[in-house]
Amino acid sequence: MSFQHAALEELSRNHAFAGYIVKYKYKSKTLGDLSTQFNIFLPKEAESASVPVLYYLAGLTCTEDTGAWKGGFLRDAAEEGIALVFPDTSPRGANVPGEDDSWDFGTGAGFYLNATEPKFSKHYNMFSFITEELPEVLKSSGLPIDPHRQSIFGHSMGGHGAITLHLLKPGQYRSASAFSPILNPTQAPWGHKAFGGYLAGGTEEGKKWDATELISTAKGRRLNIRIDYGDADQFYQQKQLLPENFVAAARAAGFGEDDVQVQSHSGYDHSYYFISTFGREHIQHHAKYLKA
Numbered sequence: 001m002s003f004q005h006a007a008l009e010e011l012s013r014n015h016a017f018a019g020y021i022v023k024y025k026y027k028s029k030t031l032g033d034l035s036t037q038f039n040i041f042l043p044k045e046a047e048s049a050s051v052p053v054l055y056y057l058a059g060l061t062c063t064e065d066t067g068a069w070k071g072g073f074l075r076d077a078a079e080e081g082i083a084l085v086f087p088d089t090s091p092r093g094a095n096v097p098g099e100d101d102s103w104d105f106g107t108g109a110g111f112y113l114n115a116t117e118p119k120f121s122k123h124y125n126m127f128s129f130i131t132e133e134l135p136e137v138l139k140s141s142g143l144p145i146d147p148h149r150q151s152i153f154g155h156s157m158g159g160h161g162a163i164t165l166h167l168l169k170p171g172q173y174r175s176a177s178a179f180s181p182i183l184n185p186t187q188a189p190w191g192h193k194a195f196g197g198y199l200a201g202g203t204e205e206g207k208k209w210d211a212t213e214l215i216s217t218a219k220g221r222r223l224n225i226r227i228d229y230g231d232a233d234q235f236y237q238q239k240q241l242l243p244e245n246f247v248a249a250a251r252a253a254g255f256g257e258d259d260v261q262v263q264s265h266s267g268y269d270h271s272y273y274f275i276s277t278f279g280r281e282h283i284q285h286h287a288k289y290l291k292a
């Protein structure tokens with residue numbers, strides 16, 4: 001699919017770790033002609049060659065800035081010579097009634113799916129945006145990104161996004177990882193709310209976007225998934241994340257630790273203090289596959 005898109009507008013550029021972090025804006029077709037913004041970190045290697053790219057999907061209430069500012073990923077990405085792309089978490093300004101009524105649905109909460117509920121389906125297409133349009137826009141804009149070396153990671157709702165996109169797009173991402181991801185949304189309040197709103201078929205249709213439901217479809221593939229969460233995470237304790245269900249489904253589908261590694265960490269919560277503690281290990285996980 002080819003996306004005729006308006007030129008990227010550069011909003012800011014900062015020198016960081018010998019490379020640059022640049023913020024761009026452009027009008028997105030898949031988001032129904034709304035403007036969207038993203039940050040891209042280009043390591044110094046990008047001055048002379050195409051570099052591998054790691055997409056970071058942020059969680060509920062976040063923007064394209066949250067991971068860039070608070071994740072602490074840039075130093076390690078620079079050391080590995082990997083670009084980072086930080087997209088927004090939803091369309092903005094769709095003006096769908098109700099989209100700004102709560103923090104866990106609508107604006108800032110796109111759930112990385114394609115909506116089928118008519119009210120939302122023109123704009124809420126974060127799945128196609130992340131997996132198809134944005135990579136093509138990066139390429140056609142001449143940014144020095146190697147489209148054959150992509151991986152993806154994320155936090156919470158963005159962790160759900162990273163794992164499901166990896167499962168739904170075989171061959172597109174070499175590896176996926178997540179901090180505190182929502183892993184079985186059809187069994188959790190956040191998922192019921194999101195799927196009930198965005199999908200014409202509600203939670204039943206949501207099974208198509210649920211990592212625990214999808215994992216068995218990947219039988220026979222190499223997955224290279226790493227997941228970390230903290231046992232003091234209030235959303236884990238409230239059963240929004242349900243990592244145990246995902247591990248059980250992964251093991252039942254024949255995936256061992258080499259394909260799907262899930263670790264619990266004592267005392268850590270849902271915050272960016274947890275993410276930044278383990279960020280280095282996640283970047284190194286992806287570097288192993290991106291630079292193989």
Ligand SMILES: N[C@@H](CCC(=O)N[C@@H](CS)C(=O)NCC(=O)O)C(=O)O
Pocket residue numbers: 058059060061062066070103155156157270271272
């Ligand atoms: N606003 C919510 C919390 C939302 C929240 O924790 N969001 C997570 C993602 S699920 C996050 O990363 N927030 C941004 C931040 O910590 O900077 C509340 O008041 O309970």
